[in-house]
Amino acid sequence: MTQDNHNNAYKFGMVIDLDKCTGCGSCMVSCMSENNVPFKEDESNKRDSITWMRVYKLTNGKSFPDTEIAYLPRPCQHCGGEGDHGHSPCVSVCPATATDYGYDTGIVSQIYTRCFGCRYCMGACPYHARYFNWWDPKWPEGMEKYLSPDVSPRMRGIVEKCSFCYHRYQAARDKAYYHGDKDHIKEEDYQTACTTACPSNAITFGDLNNPAHKVHQIVKPDPHPDPRNHHVVGKSRNPKVFRLLERLGTNPKVYYLSEREWVRKQGDHYLEGEWDKIKNHHGTTSHG
């Protein structure tokens, strides 16, 4: 990767349409099988089982007949950190450099052979996107043969998380090299497992920096810092699009889309009366 590549780097991101999501869990299953996620003998305790992609259930809190439900799939948010400089909450705290921010892709890595399991990154991540291997990885007999050779299985005592199916990016880059255009990975050549598995097409994945990509067209990210909070960069100019806990300044690359106001309001915390002032505020310019 050359230095000049830094300038026209990719910034891979995702937008999930929560109005299309049915909560079927296909994204979770496809993610687990794509990324060699091991099984636990007893999966009933969800607080120590590994789910890189996890679907949360949201309700509007009203009683019947006004009850409404929404499902929110949560992969690793691949935070750009305060000011989008790459100091993600987890990357900046890792004592052994087992996780870093790829300035060429915007993807937060996790190197299993380097991690020694201090779990500081898990404490720092507000999205609970990081998972610890409490047990030795185990698969039902014979199933090891079906593991993907492109994804390294993890050992006990280390942290793992969603990588935006980075091995698929590596494969796409190889293909681009073969066809002599290494700097332009096609949108269809790099799609995550959850994106391709979603039966209702709720997930869109691509390069947020590339106006030709669908994800850019939906999100319309504002490249300038939010004038009200300089830690926030890349706010969506689409009024229906929000990010989780945007005000913390973590600058996630996973966006959510919903027509429903109560769903959008659940993306962050608001003091009394704040939501009404904030809800109509989006990126600095309306044309994008």
Next chain:
Amino acid sequence: MSELENKAKNDSTISAGEKIAQKIKDDKGLGQGVILFIIAFVVCFAGSTLLFPKLLYSKKEQPFNFDHYLHVYEAGDCEACHYLREDGSFSGIPKLETCMECHVEEPLGVTDDEVVFVKEYLAKDKEIPWHVYAKQPDCVFFSHAGHIDTGARMDFNECHGPIEETKTSRTYEENRITGYSRDIWGKNIFGIKKNSWDRMKMDDCAKCHKEETGHQGYCFQCHK
């Protein structure tokens, strides 16, 4: 009363420092001590440089000998067997199918190795379990497409050495603790490198990346 004490008594005007120097000089045991130290040092040094690698690495022979020199001559070039597929992935070591493109059910030569090949693998339609010298640990992603003609235009000798000139397959050595090929850590126990292909650790990759691209790379560039 010892000899030392006598000396000290007789010559009480000299300083403490001179006395100690004298004490050391007079100590006949010192010579033996030095010799013992040197012997111990040599034993430990030889043990660590000669014995330790033997203990650390297990030796494995290839299923049968493979003559790269002959095959390059017969097949024309390396790409006949090791090539990039259209999706950019690397074919690696050829499967039996590729061998059979030439070895059509009958031997082409008369060597013992070819007999093994035909009887044990070709006749039984069984893949040959080669030990891969250059195999990287499981956590490593290596892109051939990014390094050869399609990418950085490196010569494969730079990493694999002059393998096309070899007529025999050398013994494969495996690290008993990690299970990695010895080619990764390098032959020299002190890590001294004479050729670019002597060693293939992360630092070696990073050094070249730094020189060629100005950046040693983010983790995911080479890890999976």
Next chain:
Amino acid sequence: MDSALIPEGAKRCSLPKFSIGMAIVGAVLLWGVWAMFLCWFKGLNQTNMNDYYGFALWIWADLAVIAVGGGAFFTGMLRYIFNIKELKNIINFAVIIGFICYSSALLILAIDIGQPLRGWFIFWHANIHSMLTEVAFCLSCYFAVLTIEFIPNILENRQANKVPFFHHLAHNMHGIMVIFAATGAFLSFFHQGSLGGVAGVMYGRPFAVREGLLIWPWTFFLFTWSAAAYGPSFTLLVTKMTEVITGKKLVKDNVVHLLAKISGWMIVTYIIAKIIDTIYWAYVTAPSLGFKLSHFYTDNSFYGYWILITEIVICGIVPGAILVIKSTRENPTLRLVAIILGTIGVCLNRWVMVLQIMAVPVMPFDTWALYIPSWQEVATTVLPVAYGIMLIALAYRYLPVFPQEKELNSVKPITESE
């Protein structure tokens, strides 16, 4: 039987009695060691930690022992750098307590990590931007300082001191102790602070995050300050406990009063800073992220406002006031109450800054996370306590820890002691 080892002129209990006491504590120690090996060989699934609650009871113990172990560096600094002569009568004991605390802390860290054999990565592959890296480096170095400070005291053992080399070594080490103490103070300042920074830099966690100065959040300074304030209180508490158990007076009142006074003023200044920090966080930092204070303290069964009040008022303002006012400070009962409250206060602060952070939900649709430690966690947390008791007992029995002991106990024979 072992009278040749016991400091000259000191009365100690009989060896069988001592051995029985040690055996009882040793049994507890072995229980902890067993749990420790379970964690090492079977992994952290032996604990009740989970992905929501990734820090265990023992991490709180780790932070707490480091905080109360702060007495060693602060007393050392006052004794050797500011040259407060009276403190030489308690410095040995402060160093031993510090040594116990820091060796325990390192042991706990070795149990806590998921891949203990890779523990050296934190040094070798250090990410200098992580507060934890700074903690690891300074903690290890400061432990070396404490060992260096402890060695002369060991060498002053009656038999060891007969060896001329040891005698000279102890003497020479005393001679340049000011250099070691200064280095120790420097290292302590940073690692106590970095432990505070560990929480303060987690900007994804509004309960923990603090604004600050340059790269250091305010918690950095608050942790250093609180360790220096409450550490001497803990030193006094352990001294008092030792005095009760041995049935002897070991340190003169003027020394105790001096250290209590210093601790008191440090607590008062600290608690003022802590109150300002809490108010700023509650009314500026958290609301700017959309959080009300009540978000952190209601809607759960354990973490209520009581914890904030206990930490700041009952275990902060109260002990501070008692130790600052001369009449209450010199009242033994009130002083004891103050140093007990102070020790609880700093331990509670560490609990809040490491475990409550894990419990508070951040995503609006998320839930509180509470956990109950498994017996393995309890055992490994008790382990350092048992180890500490044994080491103090051994040190007290065989080393001249308290220079004033002989003088204070020469008149009348004292009751048997451990």
Next chain:
Amino acid sequence: MFPFSFEWVWDIGHMIFFGGLWYAVGILSAGMIYVILKAAWDTMSESINNSGESH
């Protein structure tokens, strides 16, 4: 940790952090070496003096 390790960069952060660290380690080890050598010296000169005076 060392200038030859993968993570090392010659920037101000590394220089301050490891500068402080190696400075502290240097003082501690130099202090200990000095003290041990001085104790050895004292022991030797004392034993020589004592043996001289004992007769």
